[in-house]
Amino acid sequence: MVILSDWLAAQLDKASAEPVYRQLLQLMQQAILTGQLAPGTKLPSSRLLAGDLGIARNTVLHVYDQLSAEGYVLSSTGSGTYVADTRPDSAAVGARPDATTRAVPEPNPRGDMSMRGQRLIDEAGVSARQWGAFMPGVPDVAEFPSRTWSRLQSRLWKSVNPELLTYAPGGGYRPLRRALSDYLRVARSVRCSPDQIIITTGIHQSIDLAVRLLADIGDRAWVEEPCYWGARSVLQASGIKLAPIPVDNEGLNPRESDLRHPPRIALVTPSHQYPLGMVMSLARRRTLLEYARQHKVWIIEDDYDSEFRYGSRPLASLQGLDDSDRVIYVGSLGKLLFPGLRMGYMVVPERLVDVFRTGVSELYREGQLIQQAVLAEFIMDGYLTSHVRRMRTLYGERRQLLIDAVTQRFGDALPVMGDEAGLHFVLGLPDHCDDRVVTAASYEAGVIVRPLASYYLGKQQRKGLLTGYACVAQENIAPAFATLARVIEEHAFGPKSKPRTRERAA
Ligand SMILES: Cc1ncc(COP(=O)(O)O)c(C=O)c1O
Structure with a gap:
């Protein structure tokens, strides 16, 4: 006992900003985990320990209560507090190497990673800086009408409906889906009803969801060559094999050899090829749609920034030309408003609506209904346009x-x-x-x-x-x-x- 209180007294730093309660708790947990306090050891009474350490008895009592609640000690009224036996069951986990033979942890974490994890990290394209001249793909967030947003937001919070604070099953906030479908019909010639819209956290999540629901590990996806590294990473991390397809001035231009092996998925940016910027011609669009119909290919149309077209009006979407329900259209509010909003949408064929609603709930537990409600008002009041x-x-x-x-x-x-x-x-x-x-x-x-x-x-x-x-x-x-x-x-x-x-x- 004397040894324990001496050791604790030497470790406690009463001048530290860390409260004595927390220090004492951590020291005793450490002593128990390292075996310094062996299982079965009786702890000194709270009165004695508090006296030896010169601290309030209540502090020690709180520490003992916490140790007991976390299973470090067992207390029984009358007979005192004992260190519990918390050693791992050696039959289940095998003998633990002692400190002298324990392997030195490798500084390189590759051994800890899966093959696909290694690939993701090796080929990662994400940049540590996301703002400043000439960061591509980033809108001017300083120009965002934050006052308007904050006014709409505080109005909603003032009389918040509890329904807005729960999970968001059903593909997202209905008025937002209605506002987006109106917007997409007019601005992007997308053919959709509010039911076909699924709100996500952005294009990354929309692609991830589509791939998980529509393709299996080992399936192939056509991607444009060159293409957005983020979408590539999402596909690869889901176990999809990538087939790079050349692009020319008219967009995606598959070779004979590509056409002989229909993929499960074709990921395209028809309105503004990323990163080279050309537009997929109408003839190529129709060819791709017909090929997809014949070979049951899912086309993911990534329409990430085509509202910003300078010489002419924004071009119609590929989805608007699709009569066979092969296109999953994905878009984002990140470029229109601000990337940190993390909000996007997908438009799925009618027969897949329930599949995608369940999928998004099951995989990501969607939420942010209150943000969705703010956005709905922002769009309906005309601020988005x-x-x-x-x-x-x-x-x-x-x-x-x-x-x-x-x-x-x-x-x-x-x-x-x-x-x-x-x-x-x-x-x-x-x-x-x-x-x-x-x-x-x-x-x-x-x-x-x-x-x-x-x-x-x-x-x-x-x-x-x-x-x-x-x-x-x-x-x-x-x-x-x-x-x-x-x-x-x-x-x-x-x-x-x-x-x-x-x-x-x-
Ligand atoms: C072609 C393309 N698609 C998607 C995204 C990302 O979309 P989100 O932020 O909605 O996940 C980007 C971002 O730069 C992009 O360039």
Whole structure:
């Protein structure tokens, strides 16, 4: 007993910000787990221990109660408190190696991971920074009408209906599904009723759900080459084998050999190919739909940012042309409003509505009904359309500023590709240039871009940088581009070469 209280007295730090109760509890738990206090040992009475440690008896009583509630000790009225026997059952778990023979944990966690986990982490595309010039795919969240949102939100919270605080079975908040179906019919020519809409946390989750419900491990999916690394990762992590299909100016362009092996799933971005930016032609759309009908292929249409089209009106969706119910349409509020909202939607064929409603509940326990209710009001009151309209003008101006800066500095030595829509364009680099190296050097210099290389599954066909303009305030475009241009010049044209103007390049 004396030894225990001496040891505890030496460890307790009464001047620490950590309460004495918590310190004492942790010390006693540690003493029991390490065997310093053997099973069956009788603990000193609370009065004695409190006196030895110079602390309140109530503190010790609370600690003993907690130890008893967690199974570390057994107390019986009258006879005292004893350390419980909590040693693992050696018949069940085998002998534990002693401290001297225990393997030193490997610093590299690969051995802990599954094969698909290793692949996911090895090929991860996610960036540690998500904001700043020229982060692609990010809207200007500083322009989001947060006051309006907060007003709608506080009105809802003031008289909150308990139904809004539960899980959200049934595919999500009905008024939101109605508002979205109206919006999608008008803005994207999607053919749908509110029932066909399933609210998710975004396109990642929509793809994950579709793949789990419609494909089996080992099934094949066509993906565009190049394609969005995030969608690729979601498919691969579900055990789907990827078949990269080339794209040209008209979008997905399968070869004879591809057509001979129909996949289970085809994941496409027809309105704005990601990342190169072309539009799938009507002929290719019809061919893909017919092929899907004949071979029972599920088409996942990722329509992630096509509201932002600059020269012309937004283009109609592929889903709107589908007469055979082979298209699962997925969209996101991340680019329209702000990515951290984590809200998206999918439109599924009528006969699959119940399947997807049950699937989303079963796998993810959906919720956020209150956020969904705010969003429903935001859309119904017209704020979504006016925000999108305002952002389209703003992003259009920023895009033009950046294109002008590129042209002024490099003439047509560096092509700008896929700039008709979206939040980024691809700045082409000469073939001898390693876009990953340029990306790393520009990151060092304080400017974020993404290398085209990381979007190819097979051999890289073109060199380039995904350059986002939407989230960069006008006044920051020129200075940030000057930094990027210096890095590009050094790597693309040699450290000593001078800026190439249109005249020099011509
Ligand atoms: C083509 C494409 N699809 C989907 C997403 C992500 O969508 P969400 O944030 O809704 O999961 C992105 C994000 O950059 C994207 O570029």
